[in-house]
Structures are given as C-alpha cells and as structure tokens.
C-alpha cells in the first residue's frame with residue numbers, strides 16, 4: 628500500500644497542443660519541414676535520372692497521419708463517418724480512399740480496433756481537433772505524422788520488386804485493389820496498400836526510410852528504377 | 857513457407873510475422889495479496905511442457921499486433937486450431953478431458 632493520496636484532478640477541458648506544423652514561410656528563421664528522404668534529393672534524381680523504368684518510386688512527403696483506436700459503437704461510427712467523409716472500413720485488411728490532392732483522405736484498417744488515417748500534411752491537426760471536439764466516448768486519436776513516411780511504388784515490375792521484399796501474396800486474386808496489410812518488409816515493417824493493379828503505397832517508419840530506399844533501389848535494379856518527383 | 861491463420865486478419869500469413877508468447881489460459885489471480893506463495897509461484901513461474909497437444913498464446917507481431925490462441929502438437933508442430941482470447945479450445949489432449 629502506498630501512503631500517497633491521489634487527488635482526483637478537477638475535470639478539465641481537453642487542451643490541444645499548439646499547431647506543430649512548419650510554417651508556410653520557409654524564409655529566415657522559420658522551421659522548414661524535411662521529409663525522411665530529404666537528404667536523398669529525390670527531386671534532382673527525378674530530373675536527371677532515368678525517366679522510364681520497370682519500377683517507379685516517389686516519396687509522398689510530409690503527409691498527415693493519424694492513428695485512431697476505438698471499438699466504435701453505432702453512434703461513434705456515425706460521428707466518425709461525418710468527420711472523415713467516409714465510413715470506417717470495418718472489414719479486416721480493407722481501406723477506403725476518397726478525393727484528390729489536398730482533399731484526399733485514406734482510411735486503412737490496421738487491427739480490429741485501429742485505423743490509420745492519411746490526409747494532406749496541413750489537414751491532420753485540424754482533423755485531430757475535430758475528433759476531440761465531436762467524438763464522444765472511449766477512443767484515442769494520435770497524430771503520428773512524424774513517425775512515418777509514404778513510399779509510392781508503381782510500374783510493370785512493381786510486384787516483382789515487392790516479392791523480393793516480403794512473403795505476402797500479391798496476386799490480384801489474393802490482394803485486390805484497396806487491400807491493406809501490415810507486414811514484414813525487407814526485414815523491417817510496412818503497411819502496404821494496393822492503390823491500383825500496378826500501384827502500391829508503403830507506409831514505413833521514418834528511421835527505416837533511408838534503409839528501405841536503398842533496399843528498393845537494389846531490388847529494382849534489374850527492372851530499371853525511375854524516380855518521380 | 858509456414859503459414860499461420862490470424863483470427864483477426866482472417867487470413868493465413870507467413871510465420872515470421874508471429875511470435876509465440878508461451879502457455880495460454882493462465883489467469884492472473886484476482887487477489888494477489890490473498891495468494892499463498894505456492895499459488896503465486898505456480899502462476900508466475902510454472903508452465904506445462906507437454907508432449908503432444910499444447911495450448912499456446914501467440915501474437916501477430918508484425919501484422920495486427922493482436923494476441924490469440926493456438927492449439928499445437930509439440931511433437932509434429934501441427935497447428936490443430938486457432939481461436940480468439942476468451943474462447944475455449946475444441947481440441948484437447950486426452951489427459952485433459
């Protein structure tokens with residue numbers, strides 16, 4: 628038994644941390660957002676390197692990512708749908724994607740009580756705030772944007788490249804468009820989502836981003852790798 | 857290739873995505889202060905090591921990160937069944953019946 632008496636803190640309104648996004652203005656002493664592959668200077672490679680290849684690679688830089696955890700009741704599901712604009716994918720290994728560009732949103736099933744929500748980088752804070760404001764009951768939403776980055780890989784040989792890196796079956800009958808799996812990828816991990824028949828998105832940990840970029844270059848060499856800006 | 861069925865992802869996945877977490881169905885004593893040393897020691901340290909049917913706790917570590925149970929034959933490594941936490945196994949050793 629402890630002698631310490633724990634006082635119940637008074638009910639306080641949820642206080643959100645201040646906006647942590649880098650400022651639009653990148654001049655002077657303002658903070659500049661750098662993606663995990665910033666040092667690789669992919670923009671220059673895209674310009675000077677090969678334009679055609681069996682595998683295309685692009686980093687989706689500084690996307691907004693939120694981890695939602697809850698066992699949603701019917702009422703919560705309704706609120707979440709109104710917040711996201713799409714219903715939560717409740718079926719295992721499924722995802723929902725809607726919209727284009729700044730308005731695009733993708734919601735991916737991670738576990739029976741966990742979803743990964745991907746939005747434009749400057750939309751994450753706003754969406755997180757709206758969850759705290761509108762969603763009632765037991766849930767957690769955390770901005771995990773800084774922990775990961777997204778690799779977009781496509782091309783005629785993209786499946787061949789992926790097959791070297793993970794044991795997941797990518798045959799279209801087993802892995803249709805929209806399917807998402809969290810798995811071992813090149814001895815690291817990735818959340819792999821099929822966007823199109825020859826088009827995938829890999830959510831990878833930022834600390835593994837450089838290693839996986841090197842891995843993908845190596846695995847793609849025999850097919851020819853082209854970087855897209 | 858050795859595949860294990862995850863009851864949460866509802867599909868077979870490669871064994872490297874999973875970790876074994878020891879014997880299943882070990883409830884923590886509800887009132888640890890009321891346990892004898894022997895009861896607490898049994899809960900804490902003593903595990904079965906059967907030849908044949910064994911109920912084990914596994915986790916889909918690289919996938920959905922959920923725990924679930926597997927009934928496995930320790931002699932042949934054959935997985936007899938997979939079931940969720942809170943459910944009871946349907947395959948049991950003769951000595952346990």
Ligand SMILES: [Zn+2]
Pocket residue numbers: 862863864865866916919920921922
């Ligand atoms: Zn699973």
